[in-house]
Amino acid sequence: MGFKTSSHFHTPTLLTEPEWKTIYPQWTKTHYRLQCPHAGLFQCRLTGLVFLMEGEGEVLYRTVQWDDSLLHSTGRTPAGPLFSIECLQGAVRQLHLPHCEITSGKGFDSLSVAHVTGDSVEVLQPVRVTYSHAVVDITDLSLWGLVSSYFSSSVEGQVLLFHKPQLRKPTLNVHLLPVNVPVTEVEREQRDCKYIQIPSNCPLTCGETYKLCCDSAEKNKIQPLVEKFRREYGPNYHPTFQVFLEASTEDVEIRLLKRGDEEVWTRQVPLRDTVLVGGLEVRAVEQLRSVRCKFVEKVSEPTIKGLLDGLLHKKVINDYEKDSVKVTAERADKARDIIDMVLHKGPNACLTMKTLLCELDQYLCSELGLR
Template sequence: MDMEHQFTHLELFIPEETEKGSEIKGSNSYRFMCPHAGQFQCKLTNLVFKMEGKGEVMYRIVSWDTHPMDGLAHMQPIGPLYDINCIQGLVSHLYLPHCEIMYEESKVHLAVAHFTADSVELIQPLQVTNTHVIIDIQGFSLFGLLLNKMFGSSCINAQVLLFYKKMTDRGRRKKLHIHLLPMIVSVDEVANRQNDFRNITTSSKCQLIPGRKYRPKCEHKFQPQDETFDRNCGPNYHPTFEVFLEAEVEEITIGLLDKEGKEVWEPRLVVLTGNWNCGTHINFIIIPTNQRGATLEVQQSAKTFLGFQTLLSIFSW
């Protein structure tokens, strides 16, 4: 094994997030100002850049749908498609995260698609670890991880994400969205597209098989009755299931079953009360008593990160 590409002296960074240049509403672009040469891992996407020096890297997740894979019908995307830009030569190696349960014989069936203005090429990995596929890069554009379709029906590392909202109907009912997603999908990326829904943090890890049907284990009404799990890596993240709850429900026990009724995500207690989590936006409309015609709009955005909470209030008359 080539030790040059191991995760030695890996530095974790938090990128600057911006919607500038994003083709999908709520989808962020990321900016990394590298201070020096070394290996750097993005906390939000798990991308790793091997940097040759100081400089700026811009990247975002885009849709596979708008980038046809001509001549690659035997391959399937198994990760996000990244649009990466920086000065030529600044990044020497790119580490693309994956969620495959790797065996030595399966590594040879992985490849990376590199899209340029008028073509797509396959790049063979320099190395495959349990978490990343490592490639040598000469130029930048779009990069995405592919797997031969003949070997894509086994378990992958996945996650069950829960998002909750109080509905505005007269009954004050509640709705819980269940998302079945590959483990490499960023919770922050999903939360950015959920509008008024808040993420409920729970132990989300599981192993699912793409193409297989699953259903919630739950005593409350939900739809659909079952759904096929696929490798949805963005940039859109629609809920897999919707669970409808009465107003008085403050906790729910929920799990996940396969089509044979076997538990693949053990039932757990989920509490629907408490503080708002990272990425939640709460809007208040306040009418001042001394100005009947004026409206004070207060938007509070609470984001918790590394144990600290940042609270932003914007007032407009």
């Protein structure tokens, strides 16, 4: 085990963001897949990673756990997720790693890039640092991540909310995390919970004690009473706070306070959609069953392709199921396979397919009566 510090790159320079194309990757339970059709800068919309490609290529990447014992010898700590990156075409020439630092008098001098290979780590200075990314030139791919020589007092954070509707005691899981933690990484651990998309940005201070408050406190209980904010980069993302709600709660005001009861974040959180979703899901099953024959007859090839990509992204189907549909020769057979597969998976899957179909082909949805 060992480490080395490289001086091949010059001192980081603060720049504004370059122009890049932002696209959704394919996402499975184990990795992200980004198809880059030509040379240029491509940003992953889920993780914030940016790849400078010298030509066409397919990039496979996933987050892995930092080895704290390996980093300890470098005197640095994680400042972002650690990514395992592969590209068979060898077309990746530069990485833009998302950071969460808030600029201060020292700028971003604390940021470095760790290149982990086996039981050794090489610490590199970024080529440059923008307000959201640290840029590093690369010659080979393995494990790459941001590290810091110290934790800045304040970082760009995010408050993520996950609602678990239950008949007796619904819960709201509240996560305080650095903004460069991908939401998808947290979401996949929140089984049976619905992610509530709400403005989440919030400056957070490392080591500061925070308290969560909500209206109707006598009915909606919160645990713990206070908690310190720490940078967490997985692989486990446990809730910072948990709110136990009354079953009839349709919305709630959440406030985050730091020491001295200074309010740093407040939002009105709608819960009605998650409470009523059961009825919507049941109706989606009935609708898809009733329009099955007409769907098979009318749906187009581009819409089928979009449905497959969307259902894979939403984790309704897996790679094997998607490929099994792709090899089917006839368009009608593909359509029949998709709708039967989704109907077999139950109400949640049916509601997801209906939503995707309405986004992809509004005319077809109107004709099928799915609006």
